[in-house]
Structure formats: C-alpha cells, structure tokens
Amino acid sequence: MARARVVAEAGTGRVSSLPNQKLTPVDEHPPSLEEIDGVDVEYVYGPGGGKTIKFKTVDQPGKKPAPRKPFDLSQMRFIDVDDFVEGQTAAKGIPGPGGAGVEDEGVGAGENDGVDAEEEVDAEVEEAPKKKQKAAKKKKKVAAEKPEAVKNAEVVDLHEGGFLVRALRHPHVRGSGTSLTAHRGIVTSDLDMSAWETLSLAPEIISGLRSQGFATPTEIQLRSLPVALAGDRDLIGAAQTGSGKTLAFGLPILQALAVRPPATEDQGCTALILVPTRELAMQVTEHLVAIAKFMRVRIVSIVGGMSLQKQRRQIASKPDVIVATPGRLWELMQEDETLLPRIRRTRFLAIDEADRMLESGHFKDLDHILNAISLFRKNTTDGDEKDSTEDASPDAAVQTRRTFIFSATLVQDGRLKQKLKSRVKKNKRIATFASAPARACEWHRCC
Numbered sequence: 001m002a003r004a005r006v007v008a009e010a011g012t013g014r015v016s017s018l019p020n021q022k023l024t025p026v027d028e029h030p031p032s033l034e035e036i037d038g039v040d041v042e043y044v045y046g047p048g049g050g051k052t053i054k055f056k057t058v059d060q061p062g063k064k065p066a067p068r069k070p071f072d073l074s075q076m077r078f079i080d081v082d083d084f085v086e087g088q089t090a091a092k093g094i095p096g097p098g099g100a101g102v103e104d105e106g107v108g109a110g111e112n113d114g115v116d117a118e119e120e121v122d123a124e125v126e127e128a129p130k131k132k133q134k135a136a137k138k139k140k141k142v143a144a145e146k147p148e149a150v151k152n153a154e155v156v157d158l159h160e161g162g163f164l165v166r167a168l169r170h171p172h173v174r175g176s177g178t179s180l181t182a183h184r185g186i187v188t189s190d191l192d193m194s195a196w197e198t199l200s201l202a203p204e205i206i207s208g209l210r211s212q213g214f215a216t217p218t219e220i221q222l223r224s225l226p227v228a229l230a231g232d233r234d235l236i237g238a239a240q241t242g243s244g245k246t247l248a249f250g251l252p253i254l255q256a257l258a259v260r261p262p263a264t265e266d267q268g269c270t271a272l273i274l275v276p277t278r279e280l281a282m283q284v285t286e287h288l289v290a291i292a293k294f295m296r297v298r299i300v301s302i303v304g305g306m307s308l309q310k311q312r313r314q315i316a317s318k319p320d321v322i323v324a325t326p327g328r329l330w331e332l333m334q335e336d337e338t339l340l341p342r343i344r345r346t347r348f349l350a351i352d353e354a355d356r357m358l359e360s361g362h363f364k365d366l367d368h369i370l371n372a373i374s375l376f377r378k379n380t381t382d383g384d385e386k387d388s389t390e391d392a393s394p395d396a397a398v399q400t401r402r403t404f405i406f407s408a409t410l411v412q413d414g415r416l417k418q419k420l421k422s423r424v425k426k427n428k429r430i431a432t433f434a435s436a437p438a439r440a441c442e443w444h445r446c447c
C-alpha cells in the first residue's frame, strides 16, 4: 500500500500530498510521492509546541477559470415593475446566466403544492402549448387586476442630464413615478408643454412643471387656473383627493412671485397656505418647492411637532410663502409681534382641505388667524384688535387679497362661510369649481 509523505513549504503553493486524496506514484523511491498544484500549507502551532499542518486551495496565476455559459437573451424575461413582487424571482423561475430557470407562469412559491418537482418539469416539456395558453391567461388576469391609475399611466420620456429617463406617469396619483426626476437640476426635456400655453405661466414655472413631467393640467387645474391667474376673484374649488388641487392654488401664487418686482425690505409674506395636518403641510411645501425649483422663492412650513426654535428662524428668514397648520402658526403669531404685520400683507390666503380643517378642531386657531389678518380689522383702544366688516377700511398696505379655498367636498359649513363672507369686499365675486366626483357646487357667490 502506498504511504503518503508530506513535502511542503508554506507559501509555495505546492504540496506533496494531501490526506484523503487519491495518490499517484511519481517514482518508486520515495514511494507514493505526488505533487499537487493549487494547494497551500498553513502551520498551526498547538499549546504543547507541536505543529499541525492545514491545507488550503489557492488561486493559480495564469490558470483560466472554467468558461461560463454566455447569457442566452432569448431566455431572458422582462418583468413589468408594476407586476414585480419582491422575493418571487426565484420561485417564478427567471433564468439565470445558464438559462436554467423554468419558464414563468406566475406560480409563486407554495402555489404548486402537491406536485412533485420532477413531474412538474416533465409536464412542462410535454405541455408547452398548454403552458403558453396559461401564461397568456395569467397576463390577462394581471392586467385586469392592475389598479385603474396604473392602467391609465402614461409613459413619459424625459431627457435628463444626457440620460433618457422613462417614467410612468400616473395622473392624479400622489407620489407618481415622475417625481423621481424632482430636484435633479434642469431637465432639457422635449415633453410637449403646449397644454399650459394659454395660461401664460412664467418660463421658470413651465420648467418646473416639465421637470416633474406634468405635461397637462389636471381637470381641477384646467378649470380653476384661468380664473385664478387672470382675475381678482376668490376661488372655492372641490375635487377628489389626489386630483392636483395643490397646484390649482399654488401656481397663481408662484406666478405672482415670478413676476413680482424686486423684493423690498418691508415686503410681507406673499402667500399664506393653511392646512389641517403637519403631513399635508410638508407635502404641499415639497410640491411647491419642486415646481419652484428654477425660481428664487422661499417656501417654509410652520407646523406643530417640530422645533419651535427652528421655526422661529424660518419665520425670521422672511419667507415668501408660509405653509402652516393653524395651531403652530397662531402660537408663533402671538409671541412674535413682527410676524402679524408681515402675514397681514399676504396677497394670497389659501385654505387647503378646508373640510378637514373644520372637522379636526382647528377652527378656533383658524378663526384667530383669520381675524388677525383680516384686511377689515378694526384696532380698538385696549389693544385688542377686533374685526368689523361694516365700518373698517381695508389695510392700507394690501388693497387686494385673493382667497383660495380647496377641499375634497364643497365646504358647506356655515362657520367658514360666515368667516369668509366677512373677509371679502362686498362687491368681490367668488368663483366656484368642482370636478367630479366632488359634490355639485353650491357657492356661486357667497357675498
């Protein structure tokens, strides 16, 4: 029987023999000696001073790895991102580099219970046409199950920084795919923006809209913007959630900022947007910031639950637009006496989600703010400023203010109606817009 003898030096990459390996004699003397390439030796010293030898394989320079099978593109399957379910890739049998996967029929792990794997493969080979039919059926089913918004999504090509970004745009869906392109600099897109032309928006705004892939106004925008941008009317708009109400009041504000004369020291805040929740305030701010990214405007959110200190600094930075929840804004207005005069000069007052504003217990703070910024406010001798619609004259600094009220349903709450009645000039008209399926409009004129 051949005896193995180890003849090795650490680091040489060569060893004479390995235990448990079949040895081939290389000569008779010494017997059974063999050289094996690609193995290294490691000495491990034990506590008693004795040493053990360990073997490990090493890469061999100059030796080519076994060639891989090339990708077989015909075997590759492309998955629509909307159909992709994380974790199902393997179960769906997407072919790997060797093209070994089982053609997908949309069967996820656990869906083929009771069928032996081997039987399954055999069946697939024999029943290829059946399989095709099944796949087509499955495809149809997936398409039918897609949410309406996804089915209606348009593919938008945006050329950004030399790259073509293909995005799915889901009109009227919050957080649609095109928001991917936000905040990434100027987009030199060939997106057709002609649908906005009649509104004569500033070029910076058009660039902002283009950068978001907003090629056409949504219904509520289409209906309200011509009036909001052109006249001196106040607006009440109702449209379902996610229908694009933010820009219906946001674009007239941005347009006013785009064409405003250069800022002067005592200029107040151009617009105050009141919303019921912190989340909505952040969302509205983000949305407007994205559209205004080619403009020099300062938009801040003043909301509860955030550092008061930071918000004081934001207010001190003299923003052009304040998006606020009533509670926190009223708190700051009470402690900062410079804030009220600035907010009183606001040329736009927008109340978003007015219905929720009335529901969620914000009305008291909203009421305080509306009283305080009223253009018809009467100063009393005791320092308390009271409102009067009958005998007060408008604030000298602001002769006009536009009020925009938007909600998912038309606001029929008498309190807000009453408030707004008392805040607009007697002869001022209010335009009301409602897009389906919001309730039919009821406020053609409220004063």
Ligand SMILES: Nc1ncnc2c1ncn2[C@@H]1O[C@H](COP(=O)(O)OP(=O)(O)OP(=O)(O)O)[C@@H](O)[C@H]1O
Residues within 6 Å of the ligand: 170, 171, 172, 173, 174, 175, 176, 213, 214, 215, 216, 217, 218, 221, 239, 240, 241, 242, 243, 244, 245, 246, 247, 287, 353, 408
């Ligand atoms: N003209 C447009 N084209 C395509 N998408 C738009 C357009 N205007 C707005 N959007 C997108 O539609 C989504 C919803 O818009 P927005 O948040 O203004 O809706 P909303 O009606 O105010 O909803 P909510 O009532 O929940 O506040 C957002 O993701 C926005 O980016």
